[in-house]
Amino acid sequence: MKTFELGGVHPAENKISENKAIEVLPIPKQVQIPVAQNLGAPSVPIVNKGDEVKVGQLIAKGEAFISSNVHSSVSGKVLKIDNVNDQSGYKKPAIFINVAGDEWEENIDRSDTLIKDITASKDEIIKKVHKLGIVGLGGAAFPSHVKLMVPKGKKAEALIINGVECEPYLTADHRVMLEKADELLVGTKILMKALGVEKGFIGIENNKPDAIEHLSKLSKEYKGIEVYPLKVKYPQGGEKQLIKALTNREVPSGKLPIEVGCVVQNVGTALAVYEAVQKNKPLFERVVTITGKAVKNPSNFLVRIGTPISELIEASGGTPDKTSKIVGGGPMMGKALVTPDAPIVKGSSGVLLFDEKESKRVEEKACIRCAGCIKVCPMGLEPVLISQLTKLEMYEEAEKNNIMDCIECGSCQYTCPSGKPLLDYIRLGKFKVGQIIRNRGKK
Amino acid sequence: MNLLTVSGSPHIHEDNSVKKVMYGVVYALIPAMLVSVYFFGFDAVRVLLISVAACLLFEWLIQKYLIKGPATINDGSALITGILLAFNVPSNLPIWIIIVGAFVAIGIAKMSFGGLGKNPFNPALVGRVFLLISFPVQMTSWPVPKPLFSSVVTDAITGPTPLGILKDGLRDGEKISDIMTQIPSYLQQLVGDIGGSLGEVSAIALLIGGLYLLLRKIITWQIPVAYLGSVIIFTGILWLANPEQFVNPLFHLITGGLMLGVFFMATDMVSSPMSSKGQIIFGLGCGIITVVIRIWGAYPEGVSFAILIMNALTPLLNNSFKPKRFGEIVKIDHK
Ligand code: SF4
Numbered sequence: 001m002k003t004f005e006l007g008g009v010h011p012a013e014n015k016i017s018e019n020k021a022i023e024v025l026p027i028p029k030q031v032q033i034p035v036a037q038n039l040g041a042p043s044v045p046i047v048n049k050g051d052e053v054k055v056g057q058l059i060a061k062g063e064a065f066i067s068s069n070v071h072s073s074v075s076g077k078v079l080k081i082d083n084v085n086d087q088s089g090y091k092k093p094a095i096f097i098n099v100a101g102d103e104w105e106e107n108i109d110r111s112d113t114l115i116k117d118i119t120a121s122k123d124e125i126i127k128k129v130h131k132l133g134i135v136g137l138g139g140a141a142f143p144s145h146v147k148l149m150v151p152k153g154k155k156a157e158a159l160i161i162n163g164v165e166c167e168p169y170l171t172a173d174h175r176v177m178l179e180k181a182d183e184l185l186v187g188t189k190i191l192m193k194a195l196g197v198e199k200g201f202i203g204i205e206n207n208k209p210d211a212i213e214h215l216s217k218l219s220k221e222y223k224g225i226e227v228y229p230l231k232v233k234y235p236q237g238g239e240k241q242l243i244k245a246l247t248n249r250e251v252p253s254g255k256l257p258i259e260v261g262c263v264v265q266n267v268g269t270a271l272a273v274y275e276a277v278q279k280n281k282p283l284f285e286r287v288v289t290i291t292g293k294a295v296k297n298p299s300n301f302l303v304r305i306g307t308p309i310s311e312l313i314e315a316s317g318g319t320p321d322k323t324s325k326i327v328g329g330g331p332m333m334g335k336a337l338v339t340p341d342a343p344i345v346k347g348s349s350g351v352l353l354f355d356e357k358e359s360k361r362v363e364e365k366a367c368i369r370c371a372g373c374i375k376v377c378p379m380g381l382e383p384v385l386i387s388q389l390t391k392l393e394m395y396e397e398a399e400k401n402n403i404m405d406c407i408e409c410g411s412c413q414y415t416c417p418s419g420k421p422l423l424d425y426i427r428l429g430k431f432k433v434g435q436i437i438r439n440r441g442k443k
Numbered sequence: 444m445n446l447l448t449v450s451g452s453p454h455i456h457e458d459n460s461v462k463k464v465m466y467g468v469v470y471a472l473i474p475a476m477l478v479s480v481y482f483f484g485f486d487a488v489r490v491l492l493i494s495v496a497a498c499l500l501f502e503w504l505i506q507k508y509l510i511k512g513p514a515t516i517n518d519g520s521a522l523i524t525g526i527l528l529a530f531n532v533p534s535n536l537p538i539w540i541i542i543v544g545a546f547v548a549i550g551i552a553k554m555s556f557g558g559l560g561k562n563p564f565n566p567a568l569v570g571r572v573f574l575l576i577s578f579p580v581q582m583t584s585w586p587v588p589k590p591l592f593s594s595v596v597t598d599a600i601t602g603p604t605p606l607g608i609l610k611d612g613l614r615d616g617e618k619i620s621d622i623m624t625q626i627p628s629y630l631q632q633l634v635g636d637i638g639g640s641l642g643e644v645s646a647i648a649l650l651i652g653g654l655y656l657l658l659r660k661i662i663t664w665q666i667p668v669a670y671l672g673s674v675i676i677f678t679g680i681l682w683l684a685n686p687e688q689f690v691n692p693l694f695h696l697i698t699g700g701l702m703l704g705v706f707f708m709a710t711d712m713v714s715s716p717m718s719s720k721g722q723i724i725f726g727l728g729c730g731i732i733t734v735v736i737r738i739w740g741a742y743p744e745g746v747s748f749a750i751l752i753m754n755a756l757t758p759l760l761n762n763s764f765k766p767k768r769f770g771e772i773v774k775i776d777h778k
């Protein structure tokens with residue numbers, strides 16, 4: 001069975017909510033929709049206080065090339081545009097909307113009928129993906145249309161659909177693959193058409209045999225799409241790792257996947273693309289896992305963007321006693337929230353509740369030079385060295401030792417017996433080295 | 444709700460700690476410890492206890508009064524040094540010499556560099572080599588094994604190690620085949636029924652411990668395989684060239700401190716290289732230097748010196764042999 005070569009770890013999977021079918025979370029009384037939800041330039045609000053909006057109405061525009069539109073996820077009245085604490089703890093502008101009813105834009109097809117025929121042309125697809133605010137749903141929220149526009153001189157050969165969901169606990173993608181398989185496959189075909197490729201690979205780790213079986217069976221009707229089971233190993237969902245696992249191609253250091261002819265999209269994104277292109281539906285809701293060992297009803301909810309995370313926690317049975325950390329995303333790469341009121345955004349894949357014991361880091365001891373961190377690094381780096389160089393502020397040396405290649409997967413820190421905060425330092429180091437590189441460019 | 448804990452990812456940690464790693468090594472040393480107690484009886488227990496107690500005491504004292512850091516004697520590392528030091532000395536060594544050895548190992552080789560993780564040389568080896576040079580007589584009068592429950596009553600019989608017999612014999616111009624008649628059988632050597640330091644006598648017990656370390660992934664295959672491989676190949680070539688002057692590889696493998704050195708000293712993570720390429724070079728270097736000293740050097744045994752010399756090269760190996768980076772070589776496989 002395929003997998004990537006270098007490094008990797010096997011954290012306990014804890015996919016507690018994997019058998020919970022997707023449920024629609026009731027619409028909250030108020031949503032706070034952050035204006036900047038994607039990588040790249042922030043979008044600009046185009047509604048004002050007091051405006052009435054409908055579900056799916058454009059409320060913030062992405063003007064730049066790498067930016068994305070934002071649509072209302074509810075119908076109601078704009079209360080204000082104000083700062084909220086987002087999932088990373090920073091204050092960011094958001095559009096507050098008080099909900100009234102659930103009135104959708106007329107041009108959105110709300111039926112469940114599957115539309116298999118792809119009538120839109122390549123350009124129409126890309127335009128729609130841009131217009132309807134589709135971004136990568138795997139976490140990084142990179143605007144999807146940008147990935148579909150292959151730069152001059154490069155050629156796309158294969159589309160890769162990421163159904164790996166290698167983060168422990170998370171099950172949102174798993175449920176989408178089981179419950180929205182046909183839509184996902186049509187979405188994949190749409191993406192293939194936009195890229196002009198004949199091949200579409202769907203990579204799924206073999207801890208989801210039901211999804212592999214279901215999609216393999218259905219995919220027979222979709223020419224060019226192949227489903228590949230992958231050996232479970234974190235971080236297989238990393239773009240470079242997934243490409244390596246499926247095609248044995250190695251994206252060169254500092255380059256994008258298109259360099260080796262691949263474009264990677266997440267399963268959730270493929271579903272959103274289907275809904276956008278075939279049903280005219282902007283990206284204003286997504287599947288989010290809410291889970292944790294003490295959570296009463298770990299669930300997979302279909303959530304409107306802008307819903308406060310506290311609503312999901314309530315719906316899952318309330319905050320368990322002793323909860324002392326809330327993670328937005330998975331346990332390996334997610335962010336610890338400052339407040340449970342932070343809103344769900346397009347890139348939110350899950351919410352984890354940890355008790356005191358789970359929240360604590362292990363005690364830090366002296367590094368015993370065991371090389372464990374080096375062995376598990378999927379990028380072939382020396383985490384112990386680059387974190388040390390950062391600590392010593394030797395940024396040039398850190399750059400020479402490829403610190404910028406770090407994908408922040410956390411495997412090194414996860415495995416370190418001495419409990420060293422390796423990734424804390426590496427993140428800081430990447431930030432500093434990034435500054436140095438930018439300044440060099442200016443000169 | 445209580446205040447939320449906010450920290451950077453990752454939010455989970457492998458069930459792994461310095462203590463677990465260190466005690467894993469201690470468990471791996473148990474078979475050899477049992478064999479040494481069996482063959483050297485109460486003397487072995489005495490040496491082990493004194494060495495361990497002295498190492499723990501020095502670690503505690505220095506950490507508390509000189510370094511003034513949190514107590515480290517629980518982490519298992521000083522315990523390992525104590526056991527390894529005991530394994531590297533004869534069972535009749537006077538108590539005070541053992542304590543001197545423990546002081547050199549913990550006080551000088553480890554704590555003066557800042558304690559766990561910062562010592563460039565393996566502490567137990569430094570202790571041993573210091574004793575060997577300072578107290579050559581006491582360090583090389585090996586009691587002949589006197590198994591527990593055996594009827595031998597005479598005390599304090601000492602004899603040379605097989606490597607010593609070999610070295611002296613060759614120096615006197617004897618042929619290998621004649622020397623071999625004075626040496627215990629291979630079977631005796633394998634189980635440990637030979638003269639030698641406490642823990643190095645039983646190749647089998649050490650091998651079992653080494654396999655345990657490999658299975659638990661506390662050590663990796665690179666250093667042991669490169670070390671053993673280079674010893675076998677190097678001595679094999681010499682033996683094939685002239686079997687009357689050079690002894691066969693099997694003899695080299697199961698005598699002296701080789702197995703102990705290969706699995707427990709060369710693989711010491713603190714003082715060995717981190718990348719697998721570096722580890723292979725390190726293992727090869729240890730093997731070659733060991734054989735050179737054993738065959739042409741003044742000492743019958745070369746394992747300790749070999750490992751210490753390679754320890755000194757470790758920072759260089761870490762700098763010169765980097766792990767294979769992802770995306771370094773563009774491999775495009777058009778299928
Ligand atoms: S976080 Fe960075 S350095 Fe650490 S294992 Fe992942 S890629 Fe390597």
Ligand code: SF4
Binds near residue numbers: 366367370384418419
């Ligand atoms: S895993 Fe931790 S203890 Fe081991 S070498 Fe890396 S930083 Fe040091």
